Amino acid sequence: MQPVDQQTLNLLHKAFEIVLEQNNITYNKIGIAEEGDQLLFLYETKDEKVHVFKWSKQASIGMSIGTLAQSVLMPIIPQLRLLS
Numbered sequence: 001m002q003p004v005d006q007q008t009l010n011l012l013h014k015a016f017e018i019v020l021e022q023n024n025i026t027y028n029k030i031g032i033a034e035e036g037d038q039l040l041f042l043y044e045t046k047d048e049k050v051h052v053f054k055w056s057k058q059a060s061i062g063m064s065i066g067t068l069a070q071s072v073l074m075p076i077i078p079q080l081r082l083l084s
Helices: 006-022 065-083
Strands: 029-035 038-044 050-056
Touching: 006 029, 006 065, 038 065, 050 065
Parallel strands: none
Antiparallel strands: 029 038, 038 050
8 A cells, every 4th residue: 555645644644633633632642643544643642641543544545634534533422631
């Protein structure tokens, strides 16, 4: 599978920030990274613990950045609330 370009990763990072802010989720740092055929959402809590959530790059093809951020984050928002 083709690597995701840096501009797309930057846009995805910004979209994730927006979704987290809209849902009042606080964080220390967040990141988006690639690992083979998966993308990783890295979430660092205030106490500097990092949590990793993975999803398939294949499932992301053709989605808008905003829709992708919503589809990845909405199922884990309750868990992120507990971590924040």
